[in-house]
Amino acid sequence: MPRLQILAILFSVALLWITFELVRRKRLREEYSLLWFATAFGFLGLSLAGQRLGVLTELLGFRLVSNTILVFGILFLLGVVFALTIAVSTLTSKMNRLSQEVSLLRDKMGRGKDPGP
Amino acid sequence: MKVLVVVPAYNEEKSIEGVVRELNRHFPEGDVVVVNDGSADETEKKAGAAGAKVLTLPFNSGIGNAVQTGLRYALENGYSAAAQFDGDGQHNAADLHRIFDPVLKGETDLCIGSRFLEDREGGFRPNRRRRFGIWLISTILFLLSGLRILDVTSGFRAMNAAVIRLFCDHYPTDYPEPEAIIYLHKQGLRIQEVPVTMFERSGGISSINTLGSIYYMVKVPMSILISHLRRT
Numbered sequence: 001m002p003r004l005q006i007l008a009i010l011f012s013v014a015l016l017w018i019t020f021e022l023v024r025r026k027r028l029r030e031e032y033s034l035l036w037f038a039t040a041f042g043f044l045g046l047s048l049a050g051q052r053l054g055v056l057t058e059l060l061g062f063r064l065v066s067n068t069i070l071v072f073g074i075l076f077l078l079g080v081v082f083a084l085t086i087a088v089s090t091l092t093s094k095m096n097r098l099s100q101e102v103s104l105l106r107d108k109m110g111r112g113k114d115p116g117p
Numbered sequence: 118m119k120v121l122v123v124v125p126a127y128n129e130e131k132s133i134e135g136v137v138r139e140l141n142r143h144f145p146e147g148d149v150v151v152v153n154d155g156s157a158d159e160t161e162k163k164a165g166a167a168g169a170k171v172l173t174l175p176f177n178s179g180i181g182n183a184v185q186t187g188l189r190y191a192l193e194n195g196y197s198a199a200a201q202f203d204g205d206g207q208h209n210a211a212d213l214h215r216i217f218d219p220v221l222k223g224e225t226d227l228c229i230g231s232r233f234l235e236d237r238e239g240g241f242r243p244n245r246r247r248r249f250g251i252w253l254i255s256t257i258l259f260l261l262s263g264l265r266i267l268d269v270t271s272g273f274r275a276m277n278a279a280v281i282r283l284f285c286d287h288y289p290t291d292y293p294e295p296e297a298i299i300y301l302h303k304q305g306l307r308i309q310e311v312p313v314t315m316f317e318r319s320g321g322i323s324s325i326n327t328l329g330s331i332y333y334m335v336k337v338p339m340s341i342l343i344s345h346l347r348r349t
Contacts, residue, residue, distance in 0.1 A: 031336075034335070034336065
């Protein structure tokens with residue numbers, strides 16, 4: 001097995017393991033972990049493809065097999081980043097809403113505008 | 118013994134009034150709190166009109182967060198036991214005693230009202246696809262924990278103060294019911310199932326569709342497995 005393939009497989013497994021551990025330790029929420037699992041599995045699939053990767057490389061018009069892996073890697077990451085950007089946008093909206101609620105609650109409770117240190 | 122019924126509700130203006138009235142009729146000894154999960158309709162107003170205490174979340178965040186909000190209310194107000202009762206009219210208020218009794222007697226920590234334990238006349242059972250999904254999850258749960266729970270997705274459950282405290286600390290999001298079982302089991306708590314009747318959804322739309330079903334069948338088994346592998 002060529003060195004590149006071994007490295008790719010190791011990397012995919014490492015990514016899978018890291019994601020799994022982070023979810024297990026509650027550092028990463030399940031809903032966001034699915035993106036990373038998909039990426040890791042996708043990468044693993046590519047690294048195990050072997051000969052078929054060469055065929056795919058020719059089909060896509062790349063010169064080197066490593067280019068194919070790289071491009072797919074970038075596409076996956078793009079997908080993850082995009083999804084996360086959307087998640088961040090949603091969170092920002094929710095956070096703004098919460099801050100509004102807090103200010104209105106503070107008003108109801110008769111406390112001042114200065115939240116202190 | 119102060120007992121609380123937590124009613125999570127999202128856009129259930131059609132059924133919430135009936136739900137609250139039934140709860141007051143069949144379970145007057147319990148307090149009712151409706152957790153309005155950022156409904157866009159008249160859920161809050163209707164629940165209040167029927168006489169329930171309403172907690173309104175500023176935006177929709179899912180059943181996990183809504184139930185946890187109700188449980189935090191239970192914790193902060195010193196309730197010794199609480200039950201989840203869905204706001205869509207599927208749960209039967211007359212069965213509340215069935216799930217509360219084992220908990221209040223100290224026989225168990227979590228008591229789940231199950232649609233599948235007895236062949237009860239007039240009870241509503243979900244369609245074939247859902248039943249298969251539930252069976253699959255139940256089997257996975259059994260293989261991992263040895264717990265034989267048939268209605269793993271039933272939200273109709275009663276719990277004591279120990280469980281309330283645990284859920285306030287960590288309650289799964291998305292589809293919390295099966296994962297919560299494994300979580301409690303890992304903490305060494307007792308879980309029991311009793312037969313109850315449920316009704317068909319009286320109003321509103323179910324939150325599970327086809328794409329959701331795929332997400333469900335991937336996410337829930339995964340979550341159960343990870344929950345099983347957690348140390349705490």
